[in-house]
Amino acid sequence: MSEKKKTYHCKYCGRKMNKLDYEMNNGYCGKCRDLLDWKQVLGDYKKFKKEKE
Numbered sequence: 709m710s711e712k713k714k715t716y717h718c719k720y721c722g723r724k725m726n727k728l729d730y731e732m733n734n735g736y737c738g739k740c741r742d743l744l745d746w747k748q749v750l751g752d753y754k755k756f757k758k759e760k761e
Contacts, residue, residue, distance in 0.1 A: 720744065 716730035717723065720740035733741045 716725045716727055718725055718737040718740050719735040723737045725737055736744060
């Protein structure tokens with residue numbers, strides 16, 4: 709009997725990943741992690757700008 713190795717996939721784009729990357733990036737591949745971080749930064753900036761006005 710061979711054990712099936714668990715595969716990890718990015719939650720955003722579905723790309724296959726290794727376990728270490730999956731755990732370090734909360735389930736996102738590096739590319740999507742950067743994209744989501746950037747969207748978060750833009751969202752925070754827009755909120756901050758509205759509050760200042």
